[in-house]
Amino acid sequence: MRRLVSKEDEAGKRKRNRIIAGVVLAVVMILSTIGFAFQGRSDNASTGNQSESEIDYNGFKFINQNGLWILGNFVFRYNPNEVENIGTGIKPLSNYQGKPAYIYSEDEEAEIEVAGNIGLVAQRVQKACSKEMNCTEDIPVKTCSDNFIIIKESDITSIVQNNSCVLIKGPKENLTSIADGFLFKALEIR
Numbered sequence: 001m002r003r004l005v006s007k008e009d010e011a012g013k014r015k016r017n018r019i020i021a022g023v024v025l026a027v028v029m030i031l032s033t034i035g036f037a038f039q040g041r042s043d044n045a046s047t048g049n050q051s052e053s054e055i056d057y058n059g060f061k062f063i064n065q066n067g068l069w070i071l072g073n074f075v076f077r078y079n080p081n082e083v084e085n086i087g088t089g090i091k092p093l094s095n096y097q098g099k100p101a102y103i104y105s106e107d108e109e110a111e112i113e114v115a116g117n118i119g120l121v122a123q124r125v126q127k128a129c130s131k132e133m134n135c136t137e138d139i140p141v142k143t144c145s146d147n148f149i150i151i152k153e154s155d156i157t158s159i160v161q162n163n164s165c166v167l168i169k170g171p172k173e174n175l176t177s178i179a180d181g182f183l184f185k186a187l188e189i190r
Helices: 007-047 108-118 172-186
Strands: 054-057 060-065 068-071 074-076 100-105 124-127 148-153 158-162 165-170
Touching: 074 108, 074 172, 100 108, 108 148, 108 172, 148 172, 158 172, 165 172
Parallel strands: 100 124, 100 148, 148 165
Antiparallel strands: 054 060, 060 068, 068 074, 158 165
């Protein structure tokens, strides 16, 4: 049988349990915050990563957060000091404002980099293909009269704009940095 307890004793017991639970939660939150702060320091120390947490490039302030470079709402894997200055005649990002943008990429990381940043201004970003590519996926076929960005593996590194078509080429291991170079040109940072 259950023991009879007065309402006052029961209320006191509930209050004590709430206080204990509150103290435990507060301690966990404080320790988590301290652990997170020390984790960030130990990661940089253990990897030998002495990169600055922010840089100023041509009046643009890039902030390094979790290994990515942030400029306003734009996110990059590399900062402008880390990429080659290639490509001329790149149209500004305002060219994509409120219009659909199409992308074909042979490198997923470079595609995510470009699509994520172009998507901030474009109406939408959608995978596409050109007639010459013979794509097997069920995606629309686009031409250089559309806002079409093509990212391809190549031995030659280049960024070329022809009408509304951008061709980003380079070795697979460099495609993301080349894509960032294109974005810096489109954002008129370079």
